[in-house]
Amino acid sequence: MEAEINKELIFSHFDRKTSPLQREMIDQWLQQKTNEEQYYEWLEEWEMKHPQYLAQTDQAFHRYATFLTENPHSDITGLADDTRTQPFTTNPNWRQWLVAASVMLLLGLGSYLFRSQILYQTYQTAFGETRSLRLADGTTVVLNANSSLRVPRWAFGHKTREVWLTGEAAFSVTHTVDDQRFVVKTANKFDVVVLGTEFSVFARKRGARVVLNRGKVRLHYQEGQTAKQLIMKPGDLVTLDPQNHMALKTTQQPQQQLAWQEKRFVFDETTLQEVAYLLEENYGLQVAIKDRALAERVLMGSFRADNVDQLLQSISELLDINVVRQGNQVQITDQ
Numbered sequence: 001m002e003a004e005i006n007k008e009l010i011f012s013h014f015d016r017k018t019s020p021l022q023r024e025m026i027d028q029w030l031q032q033k034t035n036e037e038q039y040y041e042w043l044e045e046w047e048m049k050h051p052q053y054l055a056q057t058d059q060a061f062h063r064y065a066t067f068l069t070e071n072p073h074s075d076i077t078g079l080a081d082d083t084r085t086q087p088f089t090t091n092p093n094w095r096q097w098l099v100a101a102s103v104m105l106l107l108g109l110g111s112y113l114f115r116s117q118i119l120y121q122t123y124q125t126a127f128g129e130t131r132s133l134r135l136a137d138g139t140t141v142v143l144n145a146n147s148s149l150r151v152p153r154w155a156f157g158h159k160t161r162e163v164w165l166t167g168e169a170a171f172s173v174t175h176t177v178d179d180q181r182f183v184v185k186t187a188n189k190f191d192v193v194v195l196g197t198e199f200s201v202f203a204r205k206r207g208a209r210v211v212l213n214r215g216k217v218r219l220h221y222q223e224g225q226t227a228k229q230l231i232m233k234p235g236d237l238v239t240l241d242p243q244n245h246m247a248l249k250t251t252q253q254p255q256q257q258l259a260w261q262e263k264r265f266v267f268d269e270t271t272l273q274e275v276a277y278l279l280e281e282n283y284g285l286q287v288a289i290k291d292r293a294l295a296e297r298v299l300m301g302s303f304r305a306d307n308v309d310q311l312l313q314s315i316s317e318l319l320d321i322n323v324v325r326q327g328n329q330v331q332i333t334d335q
Contacts, residue, residue, distance in 0.1 A: 005029045007042055014046045016178050023177070040218065040231065043179070043195075124148040125167075127284035128308055130261065137161060138174035139182065142261050145282035167281075170200040170258050173215075189244055190221035199232075200257050204281055208240040211257040221246065256302075263306055265314075267299035272332065275299065275315060279330065283308045290333040294321070 005026065012018050013026055029035050125131045125143045133141040133149070137157035143149055147167025152160060161182040173182045175196030184192040186203035197215025202208055210219060212232045219230040223244045230246065232238060235254055239247045251257075256266045260282075267275070273295040276287035285308070289295040299318055305311035312330065316323040322333045 005035070010039065010042045011046055014043065014179065036216070037231075040216070043181070119153060120150045120164075121153050122148055122150045127282065130263075135163075137176065137182075140172045142170045142258075144168035144170075144260055146284065165201055165203055167204060168200070168202045168260075170198075170261060172198045188240065190219060190240060193218040193220060205242070206277060207242055208244075209257075210238045211251070211254050212236050213254045213258075259302070262304070264302060264304045265311065266302045267318075269298045269300060271295065272297050272299065272315075272319070276332075279308070279311075285325070285328050285330050287330045287332065294332065294334060 009018070009022065010026070013023065018026070030039055123131065123133055123141075123143060125145055125147050127146050129145055131143045133143065135141065135151060135156065139161075141149060141163075144167060147165070147169060149166075149169060150164040152162070157176075157180075161176075161180055162185060163183070164185045166187060171182075171184065171194075173194050173196050179195055182194045182196075184194075184201055186201070186208065188203045188208045190203075190208060192199065192201055192210055194215065194217045197217055198213040199215075199217055200209075200211045200213075202210075210217070210232065212234055214234055216234075217232045219232055219238060221228055221230075221240060221244050223246065228246070230238065230248070235250050235252065237249050237251045237254065237257070256268075259266045272289060276289060276295070279285045279287050297319055299315065301318060303314050305314055309325070312323045312325060315321075322331075324331045324333075
């Protein structure tokens with residue numbers, strides 16, 4: 001059966017031209033990991049030859065600019081100079097031109113300024129809030145605190161499955177019969193490309209992190225001027241610093257990276273400075289630590305906290321330190 005599987009057949013599969021029997025053959029062929037690797041290579045080659053279409057939303061603005069070019073001011077000046085014989089306010093053609101120009105301008109500016117709100121639905125969470133979403137293609141997403149996910153309003157799950165993440169989220173991606181890729185884009189110059197899997201993405205100013213629980217993903221990232229790729233396997237944990245220098249390690253418990261969904265916090269030699277970043281990003285707190293030695297102390301353990309005050313109390317007890325909160329200001333000092 002494997003001899004019948006070739007690039008031509010796989011490309012036909014991506015083009016949705018295969019029969020049910022051929023799709024079943026491909027599914028069986030994919031049971032072998034060596035074939036799965038070849039499949040992803042052909043998928044990437046096919047995607048490069050079939051770029052996705054991005055709709056243009058500023059057409060009204062360009063039409064208005066063209067209209068102005070074809071109707072220069074000289075005509076208007078001529079009308080103004082002739083006011084003694086034909087008053088400006090009584091020229092119906094001028095009024096029609098003015099109304100049309102105003103409408104075109106408003107449409108063009110409205111389209112340009114609000115095109116993001118028109119084309120995309122944005123889901124957001126506040127500090128300390130998590131939110132579960134189910135997208136149109138069946139994919140489930142859990143947004144962590146202070147995060148946002150932008151999703152196309154139209155054609156999602158048909159022409160595209162691209163979303164834009166700021167913050168942190170866990171994804172359980174639904175596989176489609178035509179193996180349509182699912183892409184998580186970020187502002188950190190890296191994208192996560194998947195077909196059907198469970199993973200989490202962290203993308204904030206201080207860096208990024210991707211953890212793969214199940215399936216396979218391809219990570220696209222930009223390091224300096226160089227575009228790079230990495231195929232991740234279950235258990236892989238990839239971290240990227242602000243300059244996108246990549247570090248890869250394997251974790252035996254990738255699900256711990258998703259503990260925040262259950263309001264649990266897992267610290268594994270986590271410095272107090274890293275905890276301060278978490279408090280700032282997830283709860284909007286400003287944390288001041290007494291000195292560097294205290295900031296470098298590490299936490300070990302796992303516990304549940306339903307709110308930020310419980311979290312602060314647990315940190316205080318774990319390290320036997322003083323943690324004082326006043327509004328959104330937190331002071332951490334030795335006992």
